[in-house]
Amino acid sequence: MKHRFTGYLATSLLALTVALPVQAKDTVKIAYVGPLSGGNSALGIGGRNATDLAVKLANENPTSKYSYELVVVDDECKPNIGVQVVTKIATDRSIIGSVSNYCSAVAMATLDIYKKFNLPMIVWGAVLPDITYAQKISEIHRVNGTMIQPNMVAAEFMVKQGYKTWAILHDTTDYGKGHNRYFSEYLQKNGGKILGTFGVTADQQDFTAELTKVKELNPDVVYFGGLTPIGIRIRAQMEKLGIKAQFQGTSGIKSDSYIESLGKELAEGTLSLTEGVALERLPRGAAFSEAYAKHGYDQPFEAYGPFAFAAANLIIDAIEKVGPNRRKVNEELGKTKDADTVIGKVSFDDHGQNIIPLVTKYVVQDGKWVVWEDSEYGAGKRKLKGL
Amino acid sequence: MSLDIFSQYLINCLMLGMIYAMVAVGFTLFFGVLDIIQFSHGDVLMVGGFTALVTYAGAQALGVANPWLQLALMVLIATALTAGLGVLVARYLVLPLKNAPPLNTLLITLMMGMVLREGVRLAYPNGSNPQPFPRLLPGGVWSVGGFEARIDSTILLLVGLALITGLHLLITRSKLGLAIRAVAQDGETARIMGINFNWIVLLTFGIGSGMAALGGVMNGLYYTEINFGVGLLLGVIGFAAAILGGLGNLYGAILGGFLFAALQTVGAVVLPMLSQHIPSSYKDVFAFAVVIALIAWRPTGLIAEKSTERA
Numbered sequence: 083m084k085h086r087f088t089g090y091l092a093t094s095l096l097a098l099t100v101a102l103p104v105q106a107k108d109t110v111k112i113a114y115v116g117p118l119s120g121g122n123s124a125l126g127i128g129g130r131n132a133t134d135l136a137v138k139l140a141n142e143n144p145t146s147k148y149s150y151e152l153v154v155v156d157d158e159c160k161p162n163i164g165v166q167v168v169t170k171i172a173t174d175r176s177i178i179g180s181v182s183n184y185c186s187a188v189a190m191a192t193l194d195i196y197k198k199f200n201l202p203m204i205v206w207g208a209v210l211p212d213i214t215y216a217q218k219i220s221e222i223h224r225v226n227g228t229m230i231q232p233n234m235v236a237a238e239f240m241v242k243q244g245y246k247t248w249a250i251l252h253d254t255t256d257y258g259k260g261h262n263r264y265f266s267e268y269l270q271k272n273g274g275k276i277l278g279t280f281g282v283t284a285d286q287q288d289f290t291a292e293l294t295k296v297k298e299l300n301p302d303v304v305y306f307g308g309l310t311p312i313g314i315r316i317r318a319q320m321e322k323l324g325i326k327a328q329f330q331g332t333s334g335i336k337s338d339s340y341i342e343s344l345g346k347e348l349a350e351g352t353l354s355l356t357e358g359v360a361l362e363r364l365p366r367g368a369a370f371s372e373a374y375a376k377h378g379y380d381q382p383f384e385a386y387g388p389f390a391f392a393a394a395n396l397i398i399d400a401i402e403k404v405g406p407n408r409r410k411v412n413e414e415l416g417k418t419k420d421a422d423t424v425i426g427k428v429s430f431d432d433h434g435q436n437i438i439p440l441v442t443k444y445v446v447q448d449g450k451w452v453v454w455e456d457s458e459y460g461a462g463k464r465k466l467k468g469l
Numbered sequence: 470m471s472l473d474i475f476s477q478y479l480i481n482c483l484m485l486g487m488i489y490a491m492v493a494v495g496f497t498l499f500f501g502v503l504d505i506i507q508f509s510h511g512d513v514l515m516v517g518g519f520t521a522l523v524t525y526a527g528a529q530a531l532g533v534a535n536p537w538l539q540l541a542l543m544v545l546i547a548t549a550l551t552a553g554l555g556v557l558v559a560r561y562l563v564l565p566l567k568n569a570p571p572l573n574t575l576l577i578t579l580m581m582g583m584v585l586r587e588g589v590r591l592a593y594p595n596g597s598n599p600q601p602f603p604r605l606l607p608g609g610v611w612s613v614g615g616f617e618a619r620i621d622s623t624i625l626l627l628v629g630l631a632l633i634t635g636l637h638l639l640i641t642r643s644k645l646g647l648a649i650r651a652v653a654q655d656g657e658t659a660r661i662m663g664i665n666f667n668w669i670v671l672l673t674f675g676i677g678s679g680m681a682a683l684g685g686v687m688n689g690l691y692y693t694e695i696n697f698g699v700g701l702l703l704g705v706i707g708f709a710a711a712i713l714g715g716l717g718n719l720y721g722a723i724l725g726g727f728l729f730a731a732l733q734t735v736g737a738v739v740l741p742m743l744s745q746h747i748p749s750s751y752k753d754v755f756a757f758a759v760v761i762a763l764i765a766w767r768p769t770g771l772i773a774e775k776s777t778e779r780a
């Protein structure tokens with residue numbers, strides 16, 4: 083018996099000595115939360131791919147202290163599912179940080195879970211101001227802006243173009259209701275008139291009843307606060323009913339899918355005011371697009387991919403600096419100031435909110451989202467509807 | 470409200486009702502012959518719509534340019550394939566469970582719906598987003614006095630009416646219809662009389678699913694867009710409409726479909742006019758609440774089945 087034990091010990095020791103010199107780096111897990119199925123999955127998959135790219139680039143970098151592993155969960159853009167999957171990642175202590183949430187409703191439902199389990203997270207897409215500002219939770223950060231600034235700029239910009247009357251459609255989630263609230267508020271301050279406001283559900287298929295009412299009200303502009311799938315339906319059904327008004331959306335419809343599904347002609351002239359700066363105008367934008375293309379993802383990174391990429395990089399940088407410890411990483415993230423990222427400089431205020439004052443105006447021109455200032459509309463060569 | 474706006478509401482409501490009725494008819498047919506609820510029926514409609522879309526792409530690729538020919542191909546192929554899908558669902562999911570508790574059939578078809586929905590979403594290129602549906606019917610508007618309607622909507626309404634009338638004649642006037650009614654009334658006795666029970670069930674599923682495919686094509690042509698989730702709500706509403714009218718009764722399903730559409734339109738249009746505190750977003754709350762009240766009032770539906778001897 084003794085003999086056999088010594089033998090075993092010797093073999094183990096031998097194995098250990100052989101293993102030591104080639105020992106791999108410690109693996110650190112980070113999580114990604116977003117909608118991978120359902121109507122908003124195009125944006126969710128774009129964000130997932132961008133996060134995955136950040137992890138791959140960190141792993142390809144020989145100076146990285148750790149090897150990173152991405153844990154991906156699907157919140158389906160539904161708060162109840164979000165609570166389940168976030169609880170799952172929060173209770174897994176090997177996960178150190180999370181790139182979380184495109185859907186504001188899911189973010190709102192899961193804030194307390196991050197707090198309870200001290201899991202530092204960075205929001206990459208949800209724009210409801212309450213996520214960072216309703217309470218002060220040190221675990222919650224956000225790289226993208228809130229819906230306040232774009233609506234402020236949008237109201238002023240549209241009134242300046244000469245539009246006077248609006249009909250507002252919004253989905254009845256926190257996202258749509260928030261947009262309705264801020265846009266209505268700033269529109270009235272700028273002297274615009276709201277003829278009617280219509281709440282619609284996020285999976286509604288038929289909008290003809292609401293839109294016929296809109297036709298009767300005959301506004302200059304139809305404002306839509308909501309996401310791409312129903313944005314497409316509303317725009318298509320507006321055409322069907324012969325509504326001639328200008329169509330104006332929020333960051334929620336600024337996706338390639340909006341144009342693909344509607345076709346060039348119907349999408350032409352649609353406006354979307356989003357937070358942040360256009361990727362092509364940023365110093366690191368080109369490098370990101372190039373790396374994304376090189377890694378061969380099947381789907382585009384969509385509007386919020388760069389934000390997810392920036393969020394993942396901030397988490398990875400913090401882990402590199404202070405080690406894989408939730409509390410330390412959280413403290414480190416809280417100190418973020420003028421960090422250089424793909425979306426420009428990032429600084430968190432005391433609520434973990436990135437203070438990007440920039441808003442970009444986009445218009446669809448010949449089947450592409452073009453920055454207003456670079457567009458023929460901005461140059462005065464083409465006119466928006468009704469002007 | 471001017472007449473052109475009123476006519477617009479009316480056409481919207483009739484069109485919505487027509488699509489609901491076409492789904493409800495399927496639910497009621499299946500319940501008639503087998504006493505089961507085929508919960509994936511709404512998703513079968515969605516598959517029909519997507520099959521038509523694929524056929525359109527195929528026709529384009531083969532150089533078929535005439536819109537009427539394209540439409541004919543889309544209708545034929547979508548109806549045939551979707552009817553086939555209905556037959557497969559009946560043969561491999563529903564019939565084997567004939568003697569199992571009805572809850573099992575309900576669950577299995579519910580899951581089938583999920584399979585179809587997610588399958589189309591993942592398999593169709595960029596399937597998560599709404600897909601453009603070709604406009605093959607003539608646009609333009611006709612008007613009589615102040616009453617206006619789009620030509621394409623009118624064609625769709627007339628076609629829908631013709632289809633439902635055709636189905637009605639098939640059920641009431643043909644030998645096949647007699648067999649379907651016999652199986653619906655009493656499967657055992659029908660079998661003794663020499664009716665091939667399984668055949669009739671499969672045919673009924675084929676007919677109902679074919680109708681759903683036509684509903685899917687009409688839905689696509691009307692909204693010029695189709696998406697993978699379209700069947701989910703249509704399934705729920707179609708089922709509610711069938712129950713409301715009296716499950717197992719063809720007229721009931723049609724009545725239920727139009728009634729539900731009327732309730733939604735009233736909820737979206739009339740209620741906000743009556744009170745500022747009821748926004749149009751309450752239309753589904755209103756429509757479903759009224760349906761609940763109606764079902765509580767007439768548990769067997771507005772038009773109850775004549776034969777209620779089932780035990």
